[in-house]
Amino acid sequence: MPRHIHLGFDMTMTHLNGRWRTPGPWAANDYPHIGMFEDLARTAERGGLDMVFFGDGSGIPSTWESSHDEGARWGLMWPRQDMTPYIGALARVTQHVGFGITYASTFMPPFYVARLLNSLDHITNGRIxxxxxxxxxxxxxxNYGFEELMNHNDRYELMEEFIHVCKRLWDSIEPDGFLWDRATGVVCDPKKVHRLDHKGKFFKVAGPLSAVPSPQRHPVLINAGGSERGISAAASFADLVFVDAVSRAERVKYREGLSAAMTEHGRDPSEIGILLYSSVVVGETSEEAKAKKERILTLIPDEAIGPLLSHTAGYDFSKLPDTFCPAEINAEIVASQASPVGVISRLAAELGPTGKISRRDFFERARRQVTGYQRTVAGTPAEVADFMEEEFVAMGECGGYMLGSAYSAQRDLLDVVDFLVPELRRRGRFRTKYEGRTLRENLAS
Ligand SMILES: Cc1cc2nc3c(=O)[nH]c(=O)nc-3n(C[C@H](O)[C@H](O)[C@H](O)COP(=O)(O)O)c2cc1C
Known part of the structure; x- marks a missing residue:
């Protein structure tokens, strides 16, 4: 039997970077009305998707010209609600679909996050x-008191300690510890409650968790580190990783790197599934789908390209000369502790240590990346399913896809659920019903 492909739908971009303007029915509910998210979550569940996902970032883009004007003017990666309470509401209108939520370990105390996730896991009956x-x-x-970015390696060292503490907190009360014995009045067996007394490089946490063990105990852990250090951290604790790779060669290299890092951490490579970050545009004909894909390039105006890219890359591209050397800019980005992987590092690798590009050509390329055009696959349901099956096999048939909104969130999701999912089912590549009770169980099938 062919292995199943797992599917998530990324709701982070439903309204961002121009998508709020595209045609699509929102039942008169605009961002951030909960009704819009309810529609999407119900649709995702109707299609049997594994999860809907919310990324996060709390800052307003202000790297370009050290100003937040363009970020605010064009709604670039901003505004973004805290989606935690939304998940509480969405859990009440769905029964099976999972919910992915994002927090930055660099800014949050592990005790707070471990407790919050425990409560969300209860509210969703194990779907977090x-x-x-x-x-x-x-x-x-x-926004969290840092004048400079923490050193890139330290951020990941901190993340590893953060997850270590969270796991110990989730395990700090044994599942059969709570008795709630009406006859004796005993609530919990104290022998089944364990302190942590953790004193690490970054955190001091006494424990135990002040919460009842949740259905999954540990939520499903996702990481999207793209650098060597990030991949090593993911290899040590993740259940799933996102990869944003543009070619087959990059994907295969990523899987090989991840598997090698997992072996070093004493884990079996099959323990982590890869969700390829991708978007799909499905049409009745190839031509119809491809024409729609071209519209993605018009999502944001020319003036917004540089500010958006500056925010995500951590470099003020407003100061670029007419012609420049990407390898030099990449070295500056790395030295500033932003991510060493991204659009500039790809370009630097392509052009070599002294290769140059014009500012105009650079922004044209950047448009393909920041609008999501580059990672979008367009075609008939059969063509898109062909791509998905082939890449899934190339990456080791473990995981699947996190589908981002290509153009208009509601319509994109309807296309996935009503056209792509049936095609994947006909090929035996997608579930016909939810197999398990929890998200972890559904992901394991
Ligand atoms: C699909 C996907 C989703 C991501 N979501 C977020 C997010 O919500 N918030 C965030 O700060 N970073 C997010 N990232 C960025 C990664 O966490 C990571 O920082 C990036 O891939 C660079 O890798 P590095 O940190 O190892 O240098 C995401 C990356 C990918 C590929």
Whole structure:
């Protein structure tokens, strides 16, 4: 029997970077009305998707010209509600679909996050996944008291300690510890409650957790580190990773790197599934789908490209000369402790240590990346399913796809659920019903 592909739908971008303007029915509910998210979560569950996902970033883009004007003017990665309470509401209108939520370990206390996730796991009956990020953005760091980004390696060392503490907190009460014995009045067997007394490089946490063990005990752990250090951290604790790779060669290299790092951590490579970050545009004909894909390039105006890219790369591209050397800019980005992987590092690798590119060509390329055009696959349901099956096999048939909103969130999700999912089912590649009770169980099938 062919192995199943797992599917998530990323709701982070439903309204961001121009998508709020695209045609699509929202039942008269605009962002951040809960009704819009309810529609999407119900649709995702109707299609049998594993989870809906919310990324996070708390800063307003302000790297470009050291100003937040363009970020605010064009709604670039901003505004973003805290989606935690939304998940509480969405759990009440669905029964099976999982929810991925993002917190930055660099800014949050592990005790707070472990307790919050425990409560969310109860509210959703075991459907929570935690995407732990280090955050590469100065605008986020500035909201949490940092004048500079913490050293890139330290961010991941801190993340590993953060997850270690969270896991110990989730295990600090044995599942059969709570008795609630009406006859004797005993609530919990104290022998089944364990302190941590953790004193590490970054955190001091006494424990135990002040919460009842949750259905999954540990939420499903996701990480999207793209650098060597990030991949090593993911290899040590993650259940799932996101990879944003643009070619087959990059994907295969990523899987090989991850598997090698897992072996070093004493884990079996099959323990981590890879969700390829991708978007799909499905049409009745190839031509229809491809024409729609071209519209993605018009999502944001020319003036917004540089500010958006500056925010995500951590470099003020407003000061670029007419022609420049990407390898030199990449070295500056790395030295500033932002991520060493991204659009500039790809370009530097392509052009070599002294290769140059014009500012105009660079922004044209950047448009393909920041709008999501580059990672979008367009075609008939059969064509898109062909791509998905082939890449899934190339990456070792473990995991699947995190599908981002290509153009218009509601319509994109309907296309996935009503056209792509039936095609994947006909091929035996996607579930016909939810197999398990919890998200972890559904992901394991
Ligand atoms: C699909 C995907 C989703 C991501 N979501 C977030 C997010 O919500 N918040 C965030 O700060 N970073 C997010 N990232 C960035 C990664 O956590 C990571 O910082 C980035 O891939 C660079 O890798 P590095 O940190 O190892 O240098 C995401 C990356 C990918 C590929």
């Amino acid at each position: 996944a935690f995407n732990v990020v280090a955050s590469t953005r100065r605008a986020d760091a500035a």
